[in-house]
Amino acid sequence: MSFELAIDWPTFLATAWQKKPVVIRQAFRDFQDPISPDELAGLAMENEVDSRLVSQTAAGWQVAHGPFSDFDHLSESHWSLLVQAVNHWHPAAAELMQPFRALSDWRMDDLMISFSVPDGGVGPHLDQYDVFIIQGAGRRRWRVGNNDVVAQHSPHPDLLQVAPFEAIIDEVLEPGDLVYIPPGFPHEGYSLENSLNYSVGFRAPSGKELLSGFADYVLAQELGSRRYQDPTLGLRDNPASILTEEADSLRAMISGLVDSEDFTPWLGEFLSQSRHELDIAPPQPAYQEDEVRDALEEGTPLHRIGGLKVLQLASHTFINGERFSSTVPGFLNLLATTTEIDAEQLSPFIEENSVLTQLTGLINAGYWHFAGEEEEGDE
Incomplete structure (x- = not known):
């Protein structure tokens, strides 16, 4: 199964990418779901697969994490099953990622698929990464606000939401429609009927993740062993003071590591690591x-x-x-x-x-x- 995405990438990148949310009607014409709700539920029963069940009851928001043994206890409304990295485990669903390779492989993260019953959703929230959400079977109403909302709260320890917001997009998506949401724009989606949604998320490492990862590499490779030197050390009026030029020299020791030839191999190794478990099954017996x-x-x-x-x-x-x-x-x-x-x-x-x-x-x-x-x- 292959998917053709009707999008003008140069125009999209110039006018929408990390600038504004947009709805693209029939981005995938004659869309056919690559996975069924039963198959998705089966994946959520596997130990290796990251899944969660989000529901809203009279007692408030509830979150349960997989693997799940059954779903017999669920009601007919107000819940969603979300499964991460389905592209790692389901080859047909993985084909949905192919059209987005135009935006580079290293930036793409994973394909999250959700199945929701009427009024099912995870509440109003915002993400710190770009996401394309494709509507599969059923219909879902999406509201997206402007990126001036910063206050977040946790109605449940495993949920981070934002307060109600004024929508700049309020649309009902049907099979094949797509909504693009840049980082920091609050949004909420609620199913109008049983529905499937496919979220193509993009990786956006933070500065602290990069610094922490490179520091681990420096330690593992035993780099940066050269110690601070000050052959022109002079006397100072205040023995407690750190001179500006000394601070600059110390900073240069750190930036020198980042600017060294060791940074490039580390960066490639770091960015090529998957955040989710892969379906690695070495052949038995091994090939000659x-x-x-x-x-x-x-x-x-x-x-x-x-x-x-x-x-x-x-x-x-x-x-x-x-x-x-x-x-x-x-x-x-x-x-x-x-x-x-x-x-x-x-x-x-x-x-x-x-x-x-x-x-x-x-x-x-x-x-x-x-x-x-x-x-x-x-x-």
Whole structure:
């Protein structure tokens, strides 16, 4: 199943991206849901999958976290089941991410899918990342406010909401419609009937996440061992004072690490790590190189597992937090740009022993699999 998104990206980026929320009617024409409510509920029963159930009762807001054993206790209204990173576990749903690759792989986070009954929602809230919300089966009313709302409160320890706001968008979305919401714009959606929604979220690391991640890398690699020096030290009137030039020198020691050649490999490793668990299932038994060659010569395509980030920065390629290199031009670029690789695309490379060895290792790591191998696990 493939999805075609009717959007003029240059115009959208110039007029809407991180500027204003917009509704795009029939962004996906003749939209067909890639997943059923029963399949979504099945995923929410799995230990590896991040899911939650949000409901509103007379006693207030309630939140329960999966995995769930059953849903028999639920009423016919006022609840939503939300499942994160469905693109990691459901290949058909993962196809919804493809049209958004135009905005770069490293910025895309995951596909969250929600099933809601009438009046189901999570209340008025705001996000600190860009999100495209696609309407699947059913209808849902969306209200979006301006980005001048900052006060948040927690009606439940696991919910962060905002006060009621004046809407600048108040629309009912139908299958195939899409609403884009930039960071900081409050919004709320309530189902008018049983409905499915698909949220494509974008990653936006904070400064403290970057600093913390790089600090961990510096420690692990034993970098930054050079100590502070002051060969021109002089006397001062106040022994308690730290001189401005001394503070500048200390700051330069930190910025020197960030400006060093070590920052680029760390950044690639950091950004290529998934925030959610991947559906990694190494083949048993492991493939031998000649078996990989035979499968490719028979024309069997290779599929990348859902949610795996393959990124390129400078001369490096990064796969799930690891740095890779190849002496064969174009091979790693093919892995990075293509999620489903035809055997014919690999034929120019496969005669190189180093490529065959590297490809076999990636298959045995569970990052790529031959077409058809996922079917048994999806049943």
